[in-house]
Amino acid sequence: MSTGKEHIIKSYDDELARLTGELVRMGELAVSQLEAAIDVVERRDERAAQHVVGNDDAIDQLEQEISHDVVRLLALRAPMAGDLRNVFAALRIAADIERIGDYAANVAKRSIPLSMAAPINPTSGLAHLAELAAAEVREVLRAHRDRDAERAYQVWKDDVELDDAYTGYFRQLLTYMMEDPRNITPCTHLLFMAKNIERIGDHATNIAENVWYQVTGEPLTAQRNKRDLTANPEMPKLGDRGD
Amino acid sequence: MSTGKEHIIKSYDDELARLTGELVRMGELAVSQLEAAIDVVERRDERAAQHVVGNDDAIDQLEQEISHDVVRLLALRAPMAGDLRNVFAALRIAADIERIGDYAANVAKRSIPLSMAAPINPTSGLAHLAELAAAEVREVLRAHRDRDAERAYQVWKDDVELDDAYTGYFRQLLTYMMEDPRNITPCTHLLFMAKNIERIGDHATNIAENVWYQVTGEPLTAQRNKRDLTANPEMPKLGDRGD
Numbered sequence: 001m002s003t004g005k006e007h008i009i010k011s012y013d014d015e016l017a018r019l020t021g022e023l024v025r026m027g028e029l030a031v032s033q034l035e036a037a038i039d040v041v042e043r044r045d046e047r048a049a050q051h052v053v054g055n056d057d058a059i060d061q062l063e064q065e066i067s068h069d070v071v072r073l074l075a076l077r078a079p080m081a082g083d084l085r086n087v088f089a090a091l092r093i094a095a096d097i098e099r100i101g102d103y104a105a106n107v108a109k110r111s112i113p114l115s116m117a118a119p120i121n122p123t124s125g126l127a128h129l130a131e132l133a134a135a136e137v138r139e140v141l142r143a144h145r146d147r148d149a150e151r152a153y154q155v156w157k158d159d160v161e162l163d164d165a166y167t168g169y170f171r172q173l174l175t176y177m178m179e180d181p182r183n184i185t186p187c188t189h190l191l192f193m194a195k196n197i198e199r200i201g202d203h204a205t206n207i208a209e210n211v212w213y214q215v216t217g218e219p220l221t222a223q224r225n226k227r228d229l230t231a232n233p234e235m236p237k238l239g240d241r242g243d
Numbered sequence: 244m245s246t247g248k249e250h251i252i253k254s255y256d257d258e259l260a261r262l263t264g265e266l267v268r269m270g271e272l273a274v275s276q277l278e279a280a281i282d283v284v285e286r287r288d289e290r291a292a293q294h295v296v297g298n299d300d301a302i303d304q305l306e307q308e309i310s311h312d313v314v315r316l317l318a319l320r321a322p323m324a325g326d327l328r329n330v331f332a333a334l335r336i337a338a339d340i341e342r343i344g345d346y347a348a349n350v351a352k353r354s355i356p357l358s359m360a361a362p363i364n365p366t367s368g369l370a371h372l373a374e375l376a377a378a379e380v381r382e383v384l385r386a387h388r389d390r391d392a393e394r395a396y397q398v399w400k401d402d403v404e405l406d407d408a409y410t411g412y413f414r415q416l417l418t419y420m421m422e423d424p425r426n427i428t429p430c431t432h433l434l435f436m437a438k439n440i441e442r443i444g445d446h447a448t449n450i451a452e453n454v455w456y457q458v459t460g461e462p463l464t465a466q467r468n469k470r471d472l473t474a475n476p477e478m479p480k481l482g483d484r485g486d
Contacts, residue, residue, distance in 0.1 A: 071331045074317035088314045095338055174427060181421045188417065188434065195435065 012083050015073060019066070019090050020145055026062045027097045027141040031134050033059070033104035034200065038130040040108055041123050041193070044115040052108035059101035066094040089214035093144060096203040096210075100137060103196040103203075114189040125169040126190060129197040132162040136204040144211045152211035156220060159201045166198040255326050258316060262309070262333050263388055269305045270340045270384040274377050276302070276347035277443065281373040283351055284366050284436070287358040295351035302344035309337040332457035336387060339446040339453075343380060346439040346446075357432040368412040369433060372440040375405040379447040387454045395454035399463060402444045409441040 033052055040048040070091050077083075107130075136155050143151035173187040173194070212220040276295055283291040313334050320326075350373075379398050386394035416430045416437070455463040 067335075068331070071317065071327060071334070074314065075327050084314060084318050088311070091314070091334070092310070174431065177420065177427045177431075178424045181424070184417060184420045184427070188420075188431075191431065191434070192438065 012077070016083075016086050016090075019070065019073075019087075022062070022066050022069075023090060023093050023097065024141050024145050026059060026066065026094065027100075027137060027144075029055075029059055029062070030097050030101040030104060031137050033101055034107070034130055034134050034137075034197070037104045037108035037111065038127050041111040041114065041126060044111070046112050046115065049108045049111045053105045056101050056105035059098055063094045063098035067091060070094075085217060086214055089210040092210050093207050096206045100200050100203050103200050106196050107193045110189045110193050114186055114193075123190070125165075125172060126193055126197070129162065129165055129169060129194055132165060133197045133200040133204070136162065136201050137207075140204045140207045140211065144207065144214075147211070147215050149212050149215040152208040152215075153220065156205045156208035156212070159205045162198060162201040166194055166201075169194050255320070259326075259329050259333075262313065262330075265305070265309050265312075266333060266336050266340065267384050267388050269302060269309065269337065270343075270380060270387075272298075272302055272305070273340050273344040273347060274380050276344055277350070277373055277377055277380075277440070280347045280351035280354065281370050284354040284357065284369060287354070289355050289358065292351045292354045296348045299344050299348035302341060306337045306341035310334060313337075328460060329457055332453040335453050336450050339449045343443050343446050346443050349439050350436045353432045353436050357429055357436075366433070368408075368415060369436055369440070372405065372408055372412060372437055375408060376440045376443040376447070379405065379444050380450075383447045383450045383454065387450065387457075390454070390458050392455050392458035395451040395458075396463065399448045399451035399455070402448045405441060405444040409437055409444075412437050 033055055036048070036052045036055075039045075040052060070087055074087060136159060140152060140155045142148070143155060170191060173190055176183045177187045209220045212218070276298055279291070279295045279298075282288075283295060313330055317330060379402060383395060383398045385391070386398060413434060416433055419426045420430045452463045455461070
């Protein structure tokens with residue numbers, strides 16, 4: 001996992017600014033992957049899908065480099081209090097961004113069997129979920145860059161919109177499956193793709209919690225009820241057309 | 244995220260032994276959660292399911308404590324080479340165990356709407372997946388405890404068995420859905436529960452990679468082809484009974 005890079009140890013401010021920049025770049029790459037994944041779903045482009053899947057390695061590599069740089073930095077310096085908190089948050093944020101990249105790649109991967117299945121493909125709902133998720137991730141990256149706890153808290157709160165949109169789409173897909181068994185296989189892929197995007201929102205809230213902690217030194221305790229309502233009893237029964 | 248604990252800094256060996264012990268206990272807790280989740284699925288016990296979901300907080304707390312202890316340790320000492328590699332691996336292993344706990348809790352959570360849905364519930368396949376996953380996690384924890392790279396590599400290789408079992412179960416569930424629309428809602432829950440368990444195996448392989456790296460100092464590069472075949476085109480079509 002060594003990057004082989006030698007660090008010129010500068011002030012902690014410089015080190016943290018560099019680290020923040022790396023995290024923001026890593027996050028932008030992950031968001032681009034999500035947008036590219038939705039694009040290939042809509043264009044039914046298998047080669048492009050494989051390309052997105054392959055690009056995930058770059059994000060994984062970035063995370064390993066950031067984690068390694070952080071641990072190495074910790075080993076070379078003895079940070080305390082705020083500095084330690086910043087470095088700690090950076091480690092966790094990098095891990096969340098890496099997961100976001102994994103989910104985006106999985107969406108692209110599932111677009112391949114989806115394009116072979118069909119007949120029906122209500123992918124517009126999927127694109128809508130992706131827009132909400134991409135906006136969340138971009139916003140929380142800004143909050144991290146600007147050390148803006150309030151902005152992070154807003155992202156953390158607003159994730160409920162993505163959860164609700166996911167639940168509505170989930171119910172819609174169930175009704176398609178109930179209407180025609182030929183929809184079952186493609187809709188099953190769409191269910192998993194939608195779930196991946198909903199999870200991206202959860203990781204954005206994780207990042208928001210870390211930004212909050214980083215800035216305030218306190219955990220963002222107030223537990224927003226994580227609302228994947230599809231894991232709750234209000235599921236459409238046969239004949240229930242959901243939304 | 245501070246635990247408020249004061250460390251009596253002992254030798255690195257002592258520190259690492261303590262850290263390894265914490266990770267193994269955390270991992271055992273995660274495996275117990277998975278087994279408890281399968282138990283509530285089969286017993287249709289909503290209260291017990293809620294209990295499993297609640298227990299996940301303990302695992303999350305353990306991960307935060309371990310991560311914080313590690314970062315604090317790094318800040319107080321200046322580890323190099325092997326020591327640094329060990330600490331680095333511990334951080335990543337804790338994160339993987341935390342994810343395993345999340346997946347186990349989600350299986351328990353989904354057992355609630357599942358027990359309300361039905362009519363059919365082929366949960367025996369789910370229990371089989373859980374047995375394979377639990378065995379993987381226990382084995383990789385032993386490999387970590389004993390710093391046994393070969394044992395870790397075996398877990399890493401054997402995860403393909405869980406992947407194949409998952410794929411077979413997935414196809415089986417699709418055919419149930421195609422046979423009777425009343426099966427769609429319960430089988431959808433089972434699909435997600437099965438996917439969670441398959442992901443637990445992936446995290447066991449992540450841990451195996453970290454154990455390998457920890458012991459050998461080299462990344463476990465040989466990329467085992469992660470085989471969630473359900474994300475590949477060989478999906479059962481209408482009339483195809485899969486296995």
